[in-house]
Amino acid sequence: MEFPSFDIILLLASLLFLFFAAANRFTISKPSILTNLPAGPATLPFLGNVHNLIFSSSDLHRALHRLSLKHGPLFPLKLGQISIVIVSSPELAKEILKDHDITFAQRAPLLFPGLIFYDCSDVLFAPYGDYWRQVRKICQTALLGPNRVKSFASIRSQEVANLIESIRSDSRQGTLLPSPVNLTRLIFQMSCGVTSRAAFGKKYKDEEILMSLTTDIMKMASGLGLADLFPSHGEMFKAMTRMFGTKLNGVIRGADRVLEDVLDDHRKKRSSGLLDDGTREDLVDVLLKLQQSGELEVPLSDSNIKAVLLDMLVAGSMTSSATVGWIMSEIVGNPCVLKRARDEVRRVFDTRGKDVDQEMAIRDLHFLKCCIKEAIRLHPPVAMIVRESRASCNISGYDLPRNTIVSINAWAMCRDPRYWSDAERFLPERFLYENSVNYAETDHFEFIPFGVGRRRCPGISFAMANIELPVAKLLYHFDWELPDGKRNQELDMAESFGVAVRRKTDLVLVPIPHHPTSTN
Numbered sequence: 089m090e091f092p093s094f095d096i097i098l099l100l101a102s103l104l105f106l107f108f109a110a111a112n113r114f115t116i117s118k119p120s121i122l123t124n125l126p127a128g129p130a131t132l133p134f135l136g137n138v139h140n141l142i143f144s145s146s147d148l149h150r151a152l153h154r155l156s157l158k159h160g161p162l163f164p165l166k167l168g169q170i171s172i173v174i175v176s177s178p179e180l181a182k183e184i185l186k187d188h189d190i191t192f193a194q195r196a197p198l199l200f201p202g203l204i205f206y207d208c209s210d211v212l213f214a215p216y217g218d219y220w221r222q223v224r225k226i227c228q229t230a231l232l233g234p235n236r237v238k239s240f241a242s243i244r245s246q247e248v249a250n251l252i253e254s255i256r257s258d259s260r261q262g263t264l265l266p267s268p269v270n271l272t273r274l275i276f277q278m279s280c281g282v283t284s285r286a287a288f289g290k291k292y293k294d295e296e297i298l299m300s301l302t303t304d305i306m307k308m309a310s311g312l313g314l315a316d317l318f319p320s321h322g323e324m325f326k327a328m329t330r331m332f333g334t335k336l337n338g339v340i341r342g343a344d345r346v347l348e349d350v351l352d353d354h355r356k357k358r359s360s361g362l363l364d365d366g367t368r369e370d371l372v373d374v375l376l377k378l379q380q381s382g383e384l385e386v387p388l389s390d391s392n393i394k395a396v397l398l399d400m401l402v403a404g405s406m407t408s409s410a411t412v413g414w415i416m417s418e419i420v421g422n423p424c425v426l427k428r429a430r431d432e433v434r435r436v437f438d439t440r441g442k443d444v445d446q447e448m449a450i451r452d453l454h455f456l457k458c459c460i461k462e463a464i465r466l467h468p469p470v471a472m473i474v475r476e477s478r479a480s481c482n483i484s485g486y487d488l489p490r491n492t493i494v495s496i497n498a499w500a501m502c503r504d505p506r507y508w509s510d511a512e513r514f515l516p517e518r519f520l521y522e523n524s525v526n527y528a529e530t531d532h533f534e535f536i537p538f539g540v541g542r543r544r545c546p547g548i549s550f551a552m553a554n555i556e557l558p559v560a561k562l563l564y565h566f567d568w569e570l571p572d573g574k575r576n577q578e579l580d581m582a583e584s585f586g587v588a589v590r591r592k593t594d595l596v597l598v599p600i601p602h603h604p605t606s607t608n
């Protein structure tokens with residue numbers, strides 16, 4: 089007999105739980121009390137506000153924005169037993185992320201990240217403290233810092249050339265006219281290729297497995313489990329998830345096998361002395377060397393190393409590829425922008441000649457950079473920035489106790505008409521006069537796609553390098569049309585919420601080669 093699916097079992101369990109809770113008056117521990125906050129939406133017994141969000145799983149950021157229009161820029165939501173404070177204004181975001189940075193330098197310990205990332209020993213979900221500081225610093229030095237990112241230029245260039253070649257061959261399906269290609273898939277493959285080569289030293293032997301595991305992990309890490317909603321019975325739900333979550337367990341085991349393989353490979357390379365010939369160490373080599381050295385403030389176990397590697401793979405490939413997908417969608421969906429961006433790229437690359445350092449040439453692509461910023465404004469991949477307070481504090485007169493989960497709607501702020509004229513439209517020109525946008529240090533809290541403060545994204549340089557080159561090359565080598573003779577403006581722009589907000593449907597476009605024979 090096959091087990092019913094994970095979701096059905098958990099749904100049944102939750103109904104049973106709610107039934108017993110109601111019938112037998114289970115003592116449910118009190119959620120953190122938020123006393124003097126504005127009123128949030130009306131709650132149901134036991135479920136709280138689950139009914140406000142249950143049908144919005146693919147556009148949670150929009151549902152929360154709609155609620156904020158009614159309940160204000162700061163309001164509480166009750167989900168089961170827990171309370172979350174939803175924040176949607178740049179002023180409040182500044183207070184939380186900048187003025188109270190250290191108080192909110194913590195992430196909420198949720199069920200799925202805990203199960204997937206080896207008890208949250210990755211960088212993203214690790215509790216604030218010495219361990220987090222140490223692994224974040226190692227990743228910055230060995231993978232994500234600007235100099236390190238520069239050193240991966242040849243990897244990026246090869247992977248982008250592969251992408252262009254795959255588009256050419258996929259579009260030549262035996263007919264004279266180019267066929268549509270699935271750009272979402274090819275871009276994701278490129279992103280995984282760059283990240284795994286930079287972090288692990290080479291591509292994983294089975295790219296398909298790596299891509300499907302990364303996608304599944306991203307989906308699973310996005311959700312709240314029943315253990316999160318009902319912490320008083322958290323252990324019971326955790327045990328049930330471990331027992332019946334067959335798909336989840338399969339993904340966790342699959343990822344662990346891949347990471348074990350990567351560690352074995354590197355250990356063999358180290359013991360055979362292959363690193364002594366001056367070969368550059370990758371992130372895995374650095375982590376293993378530090379593990380062996382015994383010099384670390386907090387020792388690293390193999391599970392810790394695997395958690396960090398998984399973080400880099402998932403955070404590195406999902407966010408960047410989702411972003412390239414959105415940039416291409418917005419540019420292609422706006423024919424005047426497409427023409428201007430494409431003309432700029434071709435003029436700059438053709439003037440500089442094919443032997444020039446491609447990444448130097450990108451510095452001159454002023455309009456394209458504006459397109460990238462504007463697409464990130466309309467589609468910040470991380471729509472909600474979630475933190476937890478480490479101590480009680482006061483935000484704009486509201487008392488937030490220790491362990492309050494705060495979710496900042498970065499997406500809503502990027503479209504707030506008080507800060508952006510014609511906020512819903514794709515208008516790259518707006519950034520021609522705002523070229524000072526600095527993702528790492530900002531005072532413009534209406535535009536914080538990479539977060540702010542101690543826990544802001546450490547992968548900004550890595551991400552931007554992996555976004556700018558492919559977009560420039562896609563525009564240089566091809567003109568882009570929609571399949572079936574549709575007009576470009578008819579492109580579907582529906583979103584799918586998750587750790588990274590991606591396109592709901594794959595981006596399928598027809599590439600018309602511009603320089604049919606060259607990939608330079």
Ligand code: HEM
Nearest residue numbers: 211212403404407411470537538539540543544545547551
């Ligand atoms: C367009 C691409 C990306 C965007 C928009 C993005 C955005 C973000 C955001 C909003 C956060 C939370 C920041 C906060 O809490 O203030 C974050 C955290 C993080 N990102 Fe990124 N990210 C991107 C690419 C990357 C890449 C390429 C990597 C690594 C290869 C990466 C690694 C991380 C890590 C490790 C954290 C957790 C940092 C911590 O908690 O200390 N990200 N990212």
